[in-house]
Amino acid sequence: MSEKKITLLGVNHKSTPLAIREKLAVTDGYADALSGLRTISGSLETYLLSTCNRVELLCVSEGQAGYDDLLKQYLFRDAVNLEERNQYSYLYHDSEAVRHLFKVAASLDSMVLGEAQILGQIKEAYRYAAEAGSTGPLLNRLLHKAFSVAKRVRSETGIGSSAVSISSAAVELARKIFGDLADKKVLLIGAGEMAELAAEHLVGQGVKSVSVANRTLSRALDLAKRFNGEACSLEELHTQMERVDIIISSTGASDLIIRSADVKPLMRARRNRPLFFIDIAVPRDLDPTLNELDNVFLYDIDDLSQIVEMNRGEREQEAVKAQRIVDEETVKFSRWQQSLTIKPTITALRQKADEICRQELSRTLPKLDLNEDDRRKVEKLASVISAKMLHHPLCYLKSDSCKHSDDIKIDTLRTVFGLDDDDKPKG
């Protein structure tokens, strides 16, 4: 009895230190890695995912002994000795493998719970595998299902809805102040890494322009070039503040750079268009009393971290709901997979009956002296008898009566009708 087996072998940020993950990661494109995976004997369908947090192999095989060891050998090569392999990696089969894949796609296994990037990475990895012809009917179905599970988790739980990093919290706030960010301008004061990251996020949300003010103009120019913006000196701050909407400050200055009294007169010139200050410098660059001005909003690093902290807690609660969805979908998939194995049984059964009819007819008909019409009647008789004989066994296979014991049903039928004896020579 040949049964397809789904195997998932992987390492991730929880199981394996970075030093080892580095060695395993696929760095030179998926194409070679996939073709290597296909050559492992017994592989029917293969797929491979490699990100900075995980490397996972997902294969469909005929379930022969020793396949798992071959996979491990392929994943670890010579990077890790045999004892450590088991310690660092996780290995799942069938419904457990399905569950794990769904969890990863729904971002329940990510370092930052609920982050959206992983789904894109899985889609990309799948695209490579599909183009290389590595995947087959089972994996195609499984991965498409994984995408829809991720989508369902995202729409039915709040797992991805709140910001869990400083820069995404800044974006979320900007959205609540300005609504659409498409016509908004950003000014970075100081060219720190954190400010850069926040600006990158805002650019990702489609802000119109980013300008950079810095003490050393050359660094400002460098950074401005990255965002296709302009650089200016700190002396120009005032004129800049009249035209920008979001100001991110991260200088190393020991004193306040912008005071409430500087901004107040500006608001009239701005026709009270809102101004959003983000102060990620320590010590602070911006006057805390700025927040008291109308249409001015000020958040410092502590405020942002507090929001992030709160949202993380919320995500963990949502993850419980998401886990339930994953479990539900895993059960659905396993059920589908089982129905798949019934179908070949049905075809095999029909083929066997047809074969017997044909054999017996070809043996008997030449001995009889029949005209064309009678001959057809006899043929018809044989096929009707076989069809009627098969009617109940087929009903039994398709029936819902014992849904959970499909394996046993199929096994019984195959034994009773001797289907596997015929299959043996084939595989």
Place this chain on the structure above:
Amino acid sequence: MEQQALLHEISYLLFQGVLVVTFTACASYLVFFITQRNRIRGWARSILVVSWVMQSLYIISRYFLVGNTPVTTYHEAVFFFAWATTSAYLSFRWRHTVKNFGTFVSLLIFALLLVASFTSREIIPIAPALRSWWLPVHVILSLVAYGFLGLAFCGGLMYLLQERELKSRKLGYFFSRLPSLDALDQLNSHCLAVGFTFLCLGMVTGSFWLKQASGTYWRWNPKEVCSLIIWLVYLVQIHQRFTVGWRGRRAAFMVIIGFAVVIITLWLVIA
């Protein structure tokens, strides 16, 4: 006479029906506000549409009972106010979807209907001297203006709630449930512009009606003075918004104050 009694009965039942249906819409909107399930919002909106249809039928039934456009008694005026607010909301198609606006508006509509239910539903035909087609035109235009100003009021309230969340830097219950400040401010400006236009038309037609009924355009009676105050309050807002760019919290505050003045004058003058 028997027909009249039947009409009375129908009218009475319609009003009770409106109350029940609007309460249901209101409750569904609140459930949506809490759970944020989109399906419930769909239901709430449909129920509100049903409420609007029943409100319209009630006004028609009143029309046949009274014999003229039913906007002259306190009950009728407040009911028409609620109808105008519902119509303004349902006709409202804004560039941005204003998240959870319906919850606030349905509360306002229900509150108005509740007020109407406590007022006398007696049918008082108006004095022949005041009869003129200017009267319904004037009242309807003014009440439609109030409807839009009511929407602006809800928007202003939402603005203040959302702004408080943002200013306090502790993002709480309302933060995710309310739309962006910008969307609310635009809503404010839009409703103000439309409402003020109707208000001006209402003022002009009112003075025409007065001219026809008593021979003069303006008499400085309390009702007229109050209308003038309302008009001025909104005029200042419009002026400030479009010249110096008043917006945000101050504009939201003014919209709320303006609407409070509307409610107070409606209460004082007509009652």
